[in-house]
Amino acid sequence: MTTEYETHDHDVLIIGAGGAGLRAALGALAQGARVGVVCKSLLGKAHTVMAEGGIAAAMANVDSADDWRTHFRDTMRGGKLLNNWRMAQIHAQEAPERVRELEQWGALFDRTQDGQILQRAFGGHTFRRLCHVGDRTGLEMIRTLQDRGVQLGIDVYMECTISRLLKDGDRIAGAFGYWREQGRFVVFRAKSIVMATGGIGKAWKITSNSWEYTGDGMALAYDAGAELMDMEFVQFHPTGMVWPPGVQGILVTEAVRGEGGILRNKLGERFMEKYDPKRMELSTRDVVARSIYTEVREGRGTEHGGAYLDISQKPADYVKKKLPSMYHQFKELADVDITKGPMEVGPTCHYMMGGIRVDAETAKSSVPGLFAAGEAAAGLHGANRLGGNSLSDLLVFGRRAGLAAADHSKIAQTTSIDSTQIEEAAREMLAPFERKAGESPYAIHSDLQETMQNLVGIFRNKEDLLRALEELEKLKHRVDHVNVEGSRLFNPGWHLAQDLKAMLTVSEAVTRSALAREESRGAHSRIDHSGLDPTWGTKNNVIVREGSTMTLRQSPVPEIPGELKQLVAEEK
Amino acid sequence: MAEAIFEVFRGDREGGQPATYRVPIAPGMVVLDALHHIQAHQAPDLAVRWNCKAGKCGSCSAEVNGRPRLTCKTRMDALPLDKPITVQPMKSFPVIKDLVTDVSWNYRVNKKIPPFDPRPGTDWKMYQEDIDRVQEFRKCIECFLCQNVCHVLREHDEMEEFGGPRFFVRVAGLEMHPLDSKSRTRLLKDELGIGLCNITKCCTEVCPEEIHITDNAIIPLKERVVDEFYDPVLMLVRKIRGAKQD
Numbered sequence: 001m002t003t004e005y006e007t008h009d010h011d012v013l014i015i016g017a018g019g020a021g022l023r024a025a026l027g028a029l030a031q032g033a034r035v036g037v038v039c040k041s042l043l044g045k046a047h048t049v050m051a052e053g054g055i056a057a058a059m060a061n062v063d064s065a066d067d068w069r070t071h072f073r074d075t076m077r078g079g080k081l082l083n084n085w086r087m088a089q090i091h092a093q094e095a096p097e098r099v100r101e102l103e104q105w106g107a108l109f110d111r112t113q114d115g116q117i118l119q120r121a122f123g124g125h126t127f128r129r130l131c132h133v134g135d136r137t138g139l140e141m142i143r144t145l146q147d148r149g150v151q152l153g154i155d156v157y158m159e160c161t162i163s164r165l166l167k168d169g170d171r172i173a174g175a176f177g178y179w180r181e182q183g184r185f186v187v188f189r190a191k192s193i194v195m196a197t198g199g200i201g202k203a204w205k206i207t208s209n210s211w212e213y214t215g216d217g218m219a220l221a222y223d224a225g226a227e228l229m230d231m232e233f234v235q236f237h238p239t240g241m242v243w244p245p246g247v248q249g250i251l252v253t254e255a256v257r258g259e260g261g262i263l264r265n266k267l268g269e270r271f272m273e274k275y276d277p278k279r280m281e282l283s284t285r286d287v288v289a290r291s292i293y294t295e296v297r298e299g300r301g302t303e304h305g306g307a308y309l310d311i312s313q314k315p316a317d318y319v320k321k322k323l324p325s326m327y328h329q330f331k332e333l334a335d336v337d338i339t340k341g342p343m344e345v346g347p348t349c350h351y352m353m354g355g356i357r358v359d360a361e362t363a364k365s366s367v368p369g370l371f372a373a374g375e376a377a378a379g380l381h382g383a384n385r386l387g388g389n390s391l392s393d394l395l396v397f398g399r400r401a402g403l404a405a406a407d408h409s410k411i412a413q414t415t416s417i418d419s420t421q422i423e424e425a426a427r428e429m430l431a432p433f434e435r436k437a438g439e440s441p442y443a444i445h446s447d448l449q450e451t452m453q454n455l456v457g458i459f460r461n462k463e464d465l466l467r468a469l470e471e472l473e474k475l476k477h478r479v480d481h482v483n484v485e486g487s488r489l490f491n492p493g494w495h496l497a498q499d500l501k502a503m504l505t506v507s508e509a510v511t512r513s514a515l516a517r518e519e520s521r522g523a524h525s526r527i528d529h530s531g532l533d534p535t536w537g538t539k540n541n542v543i544v545r546e547g548s549t550m551t552l553r554q555s556p557v558p559e560i561p562g563e564l565k566q567l568v569a570e571e572k
Numbered sequence: 573m574a575e576a577i578f579e580v581f582r583g584d585r586e587g588g589q590p591a592t593y594r595v596p597i598a599p600g601m602v603v604l605d606a607l608h609h610i611q612a613h614q615a616p617d618l619a620v621r622w623n624c625k626a627g628k629c630g631s632c633s634a635e636v637n638g639r640p641r642l643t644c645k646t647r648m649d650a651l652p653l654d655k656p657i658t659v660q661p662m663k664s665f666p667v668i669k670d671l672v673t674d675v676s677w678n679y680r681v682n683k684k685i686p687p688f689d690p691r692p693g694t695d696w697k698m699y700q701e702d703i704d705r706v707q708e709f710r711k712c713i714e715c716f717l718c719q720n721v722c723h724v725l726r727e728h729d730e731m732e733e734f735g736g737p738r739f740f741v742r743v744a745g746l747e748m749h750p751l752d753s754k755s756r757t758r759l760l761k762d763e764l765g766i767g768l769c770n771i772t773k774c775c776t777e778v779c780p781e782e783i784h785i786t787d788n789a790i791i792p793l794k795e796r797v798v799d800e801f802y803d804p805v806l807m808l809v810r811k812i813r814g815a816k817q818d
Binding site for chain 1: 675
């Protein structure tokens with residue numbers, strides 16, 4: 001078989017066009033690189049568009065006492081000190097400049113009385129820190145970045161999916177993929193690739209994530225030999241919609257609590273008083289999610305198995321102004337007027353703290369030429385991410401990844417791609433069409449979601465995790481026999497058959513890491529090992545491929561230097 | 573369990589026809605849920621665009637019972653179930669497959685618009701009352717439903733001469749940005765053909781973000797074009813003093 005494909009050449013290829021990918025593209029462009037951006041959806045539809053609450057940056061516009069040190073401390077404490085301290089420091093120091101830059105490119109944030117960027121309170125942040133636009137901050141960010149990128153001349157390959165990274169020896173040489181529209185193959189040649197592919201939420205049944213969030217960037221990097229880190233830390237956002245069934249999991253922004261929303265159980269009790277009396281509703285997400293889950297499990301949940309979240313004590317006009325999309329979302333999808341009564345909310349799989357292990361300064365992975373930023377990368381958030389730290393992460397490390405990827409492409413040796421890699425990638429893509437009988441990818445996906453939801457959820461134990469590994473093994477065999485109907489033309493079933501492989505890889509990595517970590521820390525809660533174990537506080541779980549076997553080892557958490565250590569330790 | 577009958581367009585650039593599917597109804601179900609159900613159980617290759625399923629990304633536009641809608645926000649209990657629910661792709665754009673259309677023209681129009689160009693030496697102070705109207709325009713989620721219903725595009729196919737409501741909204745967001753220094757009125761007149769719009773407000777009616785496209789974006793921009801190019805007094809002034817650069 002000789003595969004037909006088109007070829008494109010770039011210095012830097014960026015996979016993913018959310019905030020991290022677009023900011024990386026701008027960073028690489030600034031270094032004079034020829035930049036290509038590949039994205040699975042249309043430009044401007046990536047998950048960043050759904051980010052609601054804001055961008056965390058210690059600009060001190062509202063609370064003048066704020067500074068990068070406090071932001072650093074909040075981030076480290078929120079992450080239960082498992083974070084890479086240097087990433088947390090860079091992030092806190094550079095976020096304000098990245099926000100100002102957005103404004104200079106045309107973004108319009110909500111304003112303070114004296115005409116500065118307004119900042120709101122959020123869980124785990126000591127000060128009012130989130131720069132925002134009502135509850136549609138992500139939309140503002142992605143439009144600003146996309147318009148700038150298009151004006152400056154990035155090439156965007158929309159509705160194009162990468163199925164394999166191509167290498168020359170141990171170095172990155174390019175990527176193989178297909179156009180969704182016609183199903184034709186495409187090869188990108190590039191010495192640097194930035195993974196900005198986001199998270200993995202679609203492996204769970206109840207999730208705030210879109211169809212794109214299948215962990216493909218992490219799986220591609222893993223297949224190419226990169227290390228994955230902190231994979232046990234999956235964030236369940238405390239507040240997703242729970243009713244009606246079709247909207248289950250859709251995000252209810254933390255900004256509702258930031259603006260004063262109160263959580264109650266069916267008895268009318270403000271239950272956060274029990275779990276975190278100091279921070280109440282603005283505790284960290286791991287704590288609030290577990291609290292709601294516990295209330296429901298112990299029989300104090302709402303009619304549809306959630307908690308009440310109430311913002312109706314605020315003036316209706318204020319709610320509509322500050323939370324317009326929440327107002328419409330509940331009115332149109334759930335027949336609830338949030339200015340008059342409470343919402344019903346419950347935990348939803350939302351964010352992946354773990355991902356591709358990268359260098360703090362340059363975002364480079366252990367594979368030469370491969371970089372990662374945003375949710376696809378690990379390190380900044382440790383065991384739990386604070387709300388608002390994701391959008392700032394995308395900007396800070398997206399930029400750094402783009403700069404470093406461009407630099408790498410200038411000094412790296414020329415690479416070549418042998419045709420056998422391409423033939424193999426093509427064969428793998430077409431295999432589901434060859435089989436005459438086999439299972440539907442939708443059925444396998446649904447079973448995977450049940451498995452992860454029931455066995456690798458908010459609370460975990462050894463027994464469940466071992467069972468999950470068995471189930472995942474069975475699912476892998478089923479995926480080997482998946483069958484696809486129809487043609488290569490815009491075929492979502494075919495696409496899902498590819499995505500399943502990535503979802504299974506990351507699901508296994510999550511489960512193995514969760515099984516190994518015999519303690520409860522941040523978003524990882526073991527019923528059979530409750531509480532922090534100090535020996536685990538110095539270790540990150542690292543996953544790497546050896547042949548076809550997934551192996552796990554522990555790597556020491558980089559030690560925080562003296563001055564910063566004091567900052568994290570001292571009480572306020 | 574109650575069922576709904578769907579007639580969903582199946583086809584590609586060469587043509588096609590509606591196919592019939594029966595879907596069980598769940599409380600609060602939206603049309604996109606039904607399309608997903610059809611994919612999972614009856615037609616795995618049914619082509620549908622979607623992302624957030626929460627009305628924030630603008631991917632799942634289609635025509636439900638002939639009305640342009642986001643399918644993720646179209647509740648089944650708001651539709652009559654005694655007859656089949658029809659779902660068709662947006663009419664103004666070429667079909668790729670099933671409900672997926674080729675919207676690349678929109679991205680080409682967008683490229684024509686000069687970006688935000690801040691006034692030199694600004695201190696970046698802006699007040700909420702000065703940006704409220706621009707923030708309205710920036711709510712746009714690019715679902716392209718306004719483009720789909722605009723008769724200049726839908727009936728007359730004037731894609732070459734006309735930018736469409738989406739891009740008038742975008743230009744309005746730039747022109748009314750308190751710190752922008754550029755003029756885009758010549759672009760509006762010559763390349764985006766704003767004169768072709770005869771303010772029937774079809775775009776405003778379908779906007780899921782409830783942007784007052786006609787009143788707040790198009791009409792003020794039309795006024796700017798008239799002021800700049802057709803005001804007899806200003807024309808005289810310009811003749812004497814020379815035109816503003818754009």
